[in-house]
Amino acid sequence: xxxxxxxxQYQHVQEGEDFTTYCNSSTTLSNIQWYKQRPGGxxxxxxxxxxxxxxxxxxxxxxxxxxxxxxSSLHITATQTTDVGTYFCAGPASNTGKLIFGQxxxxxxxx
Amino acid sequence: DTGVxxxxxxxxxxxxxxxxxxxxxxxxxxxxYWYRQTLxxxxxxxxxxxxxxxxxxxRLLSDRFSAERPKGSFSTLEIQRTEQGDSAMYLCxxxxxxxxxxxxxxxxxxxxxxL
Numbered sequence: 001x002x003x004x005x006x007x008x009q010y011q012h013v014q015e016g017e018d019f020t021t022y023c024n025s026s027t028t029l030s031n032i033q034w035y036k037q038r039p040g041g042x043x044x045x046x047x048x049x050x051x052x053x054x055x056x057x058x059x060x061x062x063x064x065x066x067x068x069x070x071x072s073s074l075h076i077t078a079t080q081t082t083d084v085g086t087y088f089c090a091g092p093a094s095n096t097g098k099l100i101f102g103q104x105x106x107x108x109x110x111x
Numbered sequence: 112d113t114g115v116x117x118x119x120x121x122x123x124x125x126x127x128x129x130x131x132x133x134x135x136x137x138x139x140x141x142x143x144y145w146y147r148q149t150l151x152x153x154x155x156x157x158x159x160x161x162x163x164x165x166x167x168x169x170r171l172l173s174d175r176f177s178a179e180r181p182k183g184s185f186s187t188l189e190i191q192r193t194e195q196g197d198s199a200m201y202l203c204x205x206x207x208x209x210x211x212x213x214x215x216x217x218x219x220x221x222x223x224x225x226l
Contacts, residue, residue: 033214042202042217043154088153096167097142097206097213101153 002027002093006102014110019076021105023089030092032065032072033099038085046087079109115218117203123224124193131189132221136205143186144204144215145178147171154202154217160186161208193225 003026013019023032031050035043047056049065049072056063062075072089086106090099116135124130136143142161146154157176158168162183175193180186190197200222204215 031212035217042220045214045216048212048214090153092213093156097159097161097208098144098156098167098169099154099215100156103151104153 002091002100004089004091004100004102006089006105008105009103010106010108012108012110013079015081016078019079019083019107021074021087021089021107023072023074023102025070025091025100027094028069030069032069033090034063034072034074035088035090035101036085037088037104041085043088076107079107081109081111083107084109115203115205115216117201117218117221119221120219121222121224123226125226126195127192129189129191130193130223131187132201132203132223134186134188134203134205134218136184136186136203137207137216140205140207140216141183142206142208142213142215143180144206145186145188146202146204146217148200148202148220149198157188157201190223193223195225198223198225 005024033048034046037043053067054065060077064073086104088101088104090101118133144159145157148154156169158178160180163180175191178188200220202220203218206213206215
């Protein structure tokens with residue numbers, strides 16, 4: 001079945017360092033969505049990418065959607081302790097409304 | 112509008128008991144989704160509704176699970192004869208579905224512990 005994989009599973013960085021998480025789908029996606037989940041919290045929507053090769057920025061966060069619409073990345077510049085949490089990518093399953101989530105990348109930031 | 116709400120936030124039950132969770136979506140959102148999340152994993156799809164119609168159920172959803180959205184607004188998820196393997200966070204999400212977007216907004220979840 002359709003799968004969405006994320007790497008790395010965990011990342012520990014020093015505050016101020018950059019961070020990147022990568023997402024790969026087994027199938028072409030119509031769009032990809034990114035969520036952040038703080039420890040003990042629930043997934044919070046960050047952004048949706050729709051177009052092939054699309055790049056979107058939110059302050060220190062940069063999101064990319066691959067040309068083939070099968071991969072995506074999230075890059076955080078100069079991490080802060082407030083960036084701590086698990087970042088999930090998710091893509092819609094073909095012809096349905098459900099989202100297939102990656103396993104997430106958990107980011108720890110040392111002050 | 113305060114977002115998606117779920118009740119209860121926590122539920123502890125004994126194996127074999129029935130439990131019911133409620134989800135109130137964002138007003139006027141036409142789609143409502145149920146997911147299950149275990150520690151260290153991403154949310155797994157269970158089922159979803161468009162208005163009051165249940166459009167899809169995951170193979171993960173055994174016969175002990177049933178969901179309803181009777182008036183196209185709030186939804187309930189019932190688990191009968193709970194098992195320890197049902198322990199998880201149950202997340203509800205809603206969206207205003209269109210051809211262009213189906214951004215899902217999640218509620219705080221109900222954490223179920225089956226003893």
